[in-house]
Amino acid sequence: MGPEVVLSHLHRADGSATYTHNGYCVIGSVNGPIEVLRKDEQPEEATVEVNVRPAAGVGSPKERHLETLLHNTLRSIILTRSIPRTLVQITLQIRSLPEEDSVLGVNTSLTLLPHLLNTSLLALLSASIPLSTILTSVLIAIPSSKNAIPLLSPTAKDLLRAKPLRSLHVFAFSGDRKLLLNESYGSFGYEEWDDACEMAEEVCCKEGGVELSEGMEVEGQQGNLEEWLRQVVKRKVEREQRWRTAD
Amino acid sequence: MPREVEVSVNERAFIQQALQENVRLDGRAFDAFRPLELTFGDEYGVADVQLGKTRVIARISVDVTAPLPERKFDGIFQIVAEFSPMASPAFEVGRPTDAEVILSRILEKAIRRSNALDTESLCIIAGLKCFALRADVHIIDHDGGLIDASCIAVMAALQHFRRPDVVVEGEKATILSVREREPIPLSILHQPLCVTFSCYEDGERILIDANLAEEQVRQEEVIVTMNRHGEVCQVAKYGGATVEPLALLNCINMASQKVKEISKFIQTKLEEDAKKRDAGGLMAELSAENER
Numbered sequence: 001m002g003p004e005v006v007l008s009h010l011h012r013a014d015g016s017a018t019y020t021h022n023g024y025c026v027i028g029s030v031n032g033p034i035e036v037l038r039k040d041e042q043p044e045e046a047t048v049e050v051n052v053r054p055a056a057g058v059g060s061p062k063e064r065h066l067e068t069l070l071h072n073t074l075r076s077i078i079l080t081r082s083i084p085r086t087l088v089q090i091t092l093q094i095r096s097l098p099e100e101d102s103v104l105g106v107n108t109s110l111t112l113l114p115h116l117l118n119t120s121l122l123a124l125l126s127a128s129i130p131l132s133t134i135l136t137s138v139l140i141a142i143p144s145s146k147n148a149i150p151l152l153s154p155t156a157k158d159l160l161r162a163k164p165l166r167s168l169h170v171f172a173f174s175g176d177r178k179l180l181l182n183e184s185y186g187s188f189g190y191e192e193w194d195d196a197c198e199m200a201e202e203v204c205c206k207e208g209g210v211e212l213s214e215g216m217e218v219e220g221q222q223g224n225l226e227e228w229l230r231q232v233v234k235r236k237v238e239r240e241q242r243w244r245t246a247d
Numbered sequence: 248m249p250r251e252v253e254v255s256v257n258e259r260a261f262i263q264q265a266l267q268e269n270v271r272l273d274g275r276a277f278d279a280f281r282p283l284e285l286t287f288g289d290e291y292g293v294a295d296v297q298l299g300k301t302r303v304i305a306r307i308s309v310d311v312t313a314p315l316p317e318r319k320f321d322g323i324f325q326i327v328a329e330f331s332p333m334a335s336p337a338f339e340v341g342r343p344t345d346a347e348v349i350l351s352r353i354l355e356k357a358i359r360r361s362n363a364l365d366t367e368s369l370c371i372i373a374g375l376k377c378f379a380l381r382a383d384v385h386i387i388d389h390d391g392g393l394i395d396a397s398c399i400a401v402m403a404a405l406q407h408f409r410r411p412d413v414v415v416e417g418e419k420a421t422i423l424s425v426r427e428r429e430p431i432p433l434s435i436l437h438q439p440l441c442v443t444f445s446c447y448e449d450g451e452r453i454l455i456d457a458n459l460a461e462e463q464v465r466q467e468e469v470i471v472t473m474n475r476h477g478e479v480c481q482v483a484k485y486g487g488a489t490v491e492p493l494a495l496l497n498c499i500n501m502a503s504q505k506v507k508e509i510s511k512f513i514q515t516k517l518e519e520d521a522k523k524r525d526a527g528g529l530m531a532e533l534s535a536e537n538e539r
Contacts, residue, residue: 010388012390027333029332029333053331091332093385093387095288
């Protein structure tokens, strides 16, 4: 099942999105371009600010780390130079995590990262911030048993069942199939990583490239992420243009 | 950080004149709340309150820690309300605005200090272990009435929350997971709810549940916290104008009526949710709660 999305549902923020997938629910909002604090102002480009707020408790180093990753990735796709001396403020509120998340015993910032990336892109789209390309992100887990098939965007239950895990990988691809972000955790060889990367590219990007081999088919596999994103945007545009078609 | 957009002089005059003619901008009666919606999450202890365009999510989480040395028999209960730029770009992370400070203080007074939650029931082993309960209030969308909405959200979430059961053997306490034993509800002594009154024209006109534009025009606010038994938990007044004692009494009467309505609303929503969870009708058998 693909992720569920509600776009532009908050009335104060310039753009917002609620993204629900595999038990993770994230609310994202974007304000921008807005006035920037004097000390953060950059003469030739926009400042990007990312806030990640956990479901319970105050932000910890884990959230700060995620913020840095998101900041660097998003800054590369936002056309910051076309809106200089402004601020693009992205706030991501984690609404709920799957029950099993806390007992996974793996790096939980990696399991969360693709959801945060997808939410922030949707919120940016909803706020109509100029972007150079889109971004899709996916999580891949490699169980430690021999000849195990890599799990593609596994649910927390899948991960729990597949324990112990050898490595976790998060990939983010741009619309033109370029690798934007990779975070990996655990032990793995170059070949394994390459396989995982190929698999992620297949899910994240549309057509072209290598076909998935038989053995890599995963049960309950979601469709292509870029296609899903296109559907979401299509619905958004249709909704915004309905005044034209109605008569 | 941009400042909060203030209402213009024209808008201000318009709202005030409309109020003089006994009309509110959205056509509500002076003593009417905006449409209230309450949904619960899949997990226990998450309440999502929508009051008109205002939206607040409260989440209760629990942890085990050592109790405070001066309160050995009590658990710890903490309410954290932090604004984020999501609700309004004027809210900055790590720099509380006045509204935020007032919100935390009122919630503290209304819920924690009025002893809505029996903290003694959170004690596991006196002086050694206790539950630390934490209520996080997330402001998702801001269109006035934050205090009322947050209070409803926290109280609903507290009533919805279930804490894991514990078995104590001597000095050893074992927390039983959800799979081992059905978690038990918190012991809540009463349900305080806040009603905010906004005063205009030196207390001549009093509105319930003002939206953001009305909040910016008001002279002062009176926040009354009551429970459904008609007990006043706290009264707070912010702003310079004076309020006649009689008007204040009137406010309390109105609050009492509103609180009863909202309590009833929360109760029906809780029952609906319980029914939804109790799919096989096994809840009564699974329950580990002691009869009072």
